[in-house]
Amino acid sequence: MTTEEINRIKTLLSLPKAIVIIPHKNPDGDAIGSTLGLFHYLKQYHHNVVIIAPNDYPDFLKWMPEESSILKYENDKASCDTLIEHAEVIFTLDFNSLGRIGDMEDVVATAKGIKVMIDHHQQPDDYATYTYSDVSMSSTCEMVFNFIEMLEDVDKINSAIATCLYTGIMTDTGSFRFPSTTSTTHKIIGELIKKGANNSEIHNNIYDTNSYDRLQLLGRALSNLKVIPEYRTAYITLTQEELNTFNFKKGDTEGFVNYGLSLEGIVFAAIFIESHQDEIIKISLRSKGDFSVNELSRTHFNGGGHTNAAGGRSTLSLKDTIDKFISILPNYKQDLNL
Ligand code: 5GP
Numbered sequence: 401m402t403t404e405e406i407n408r409i410k411t412l413l414s415l416p417k418a419i420v421i422i423p424h425k426n427p428d429g430d431a432i433g434s435t436l437g438l439f440h441y442l443k444q445y446h447h448n449v450v451i452i453a454p455n456d457y458p459d460f461l462k463w464m465p466e467e468s469s470i471l472k473y474e475n476d477k478a479s480c481d482t483l484i485e486h487a488e489v490i491f492t493l494d495f496n497s498l499g500r501i502g503d504m505e506d507v508v509a510t511a512k513g514i515k516v517m518i519d520h521h522q523q524p525d526d527y528a529t530y531t532y533s534d535v536s537m538s539s540t541c542e543m544v545f546n547f548i549e550m551l552e553d554v555d556k557i558n559s560a561i562a563t564c565l566y567t568g569i570m571t572d573t574g575s576f577r578f579p580s581t582t583s584t585t586h587k588i589i590g591e592l593i594k595k596g597a598n599n600s601e602i603h604n605n606i607y608d609t610n611s612y613d614r615l616q617l618l619g620r621a622l623s624n625l626k627v628i629p630e631y632r633t634a635y636i637t638l639t640q641e642e643l644n645t646f647n648f649k650k651g652d653t654e655g656f657v658n659y660g661l662s663l664e665g666i667v668f669a670a671i672f673i674e675s676h677q678d679e680i681i682k683i684s685l686r687s688k689g690d691f692s693v694n695e696l697s698r699t700h701f702n703g704g705g706h707t708n709a710a711g712g713r714s715t716l717s718l719k720d721t722i723d724k725f726i727s728i729l730p731n732y733k734q735d736l737n738l
Pocket residue numbers: 424494496497500521683684685702703704705706709710711712
């Protein structure tokens with residue numbers, strides 16, 4: 401973002417405005433953390449701010465300061481449409497294409513408000529008036545910190561903002577272990593702890609709230625794990641029936657895909673989860689090193705994301721999806737076989 405753009409945004413935000421902040425569909429810790437962090441920042445300037453999430457999110461995110469004020473588009477489309485149509489400024493956070501907000505796509509695309517994108521996913525679309533995109537960033541939360549810093553307002557970061565931003569950086573970096581974690585990330589994390597983020601409590605709130613059912617489901621997922629050593633690939637499947645057996649709740653499968661990647665020698669891991677409600681197979685892809693799951697997902701599974709973490713979907717049956725997955729691996733033999 402240029403100094404000129406920052407100055408224009410500063411002017412824009414210098415008087416109270418009607419502002420809507422939007423995360424992607426099926427929001428994760430970074431999406432909810434960044435939108436709430438920005439929300440708490442803008443509130444201090446007496447803007448009329450509201451966060452509208454396309455749909456619901458897991459319970460392990462439902463403790464963040466003011467989280468309960470987040471509106472869910474799926475629950476009240478008409479009043480959310482009105483808010484979006486009347487917004488003077490619309491922030492879109494943690495996604496790179498309006499296709500990522502599901503049913504909200506059309507109303508946001510035609511809304512007249514000034515749009516500001518803050519995001520770290522690859523190949524961002526060009527829909528925003530101001531685009532702050534940086535694929536080298538660990539998380540959108542780290543970018544919201546930078547955004548506040550560019551506005552020369554680090555002093556405005558209170559413990560609510562610090563808590564929300566810490567959460568998203570922690571979840572998107574796999575607790576500070578992915579290669580996207582830089583010394584600057586750690587410097588920012590240090591700053592957020594200074595400003596009141598309770599690191600131990602946040603970790604506990606996110607990761608130590610397992611239900612017995614979720615651990616049993618993890619057990620099933622691990623026993624379904626398959627390895628294809630010649631492609632250094634591992635994948636997990638979960639059928640709708642298996643999800644039902646363990647009383648699946650939103651977010652229960654979060655992180656399962658990483659177990660495949662933790663196998664010695666494996667550089668590519670996937671999980672395929674059947675969803676009768678959405679009539680799709682949800683796919684999560686993870687990799688190590690240069691192998692781009694963003695490219696693979698864009699090419700074959702109608703999705704995208706980052707080099708080492710991407711999502712996608714398939715409208716084939718679970719079995720046909722797996723057959724397709726296995727059939728495309730030879731295309732990537734050189735990259736996987738290193
Ligand atoms: P997950 O596997 O956890 O759903 O997603 C992994 C990463 O890819 C996250 O950063 C997520 O936001 C992103 N992602 C998931 N699905 C899509 C998609 O369809 N398109 C794009 N561009 N990114 C996605």
